[in-house]
Amino acid sequence: MLTGLITALLCQGLEPLAAARLGVHLHGAAGDRAAESLGETSMIASDLVRLLPEVLRTVSG
Numbered sequence: 001m002l003t004g005l006i007t008a009l010l011c012q013g014l015e016p017l018a019a020a021r022l023g024v025h026l027h028g029a030a031g032d033r034a035a036e037s038l039g040e041t042s043m044i045a046s047d048l049v050r051l052l053p054e055v056l057r058t059v060s061g
Contacts, residue, residue: 001045002027005052022059029055 006023010016030048033055038047 001048026052026055026059029058 002023005027006019009019009023014022027048030051031043033051034043034047
């Protein structure tokens, strides 16, 4: 998921370092939210994908 997220940010015109930094931040924030709501042992990658729109709203708004 992280690679795809960074690639999507690159395709939107971000510089590579900025895309990597923002991608890692978003990925980590989605992971934190998943861990809070589901617990660390029961979360899976698709949970992060599901929470990504919520995380994006907090960054852009």
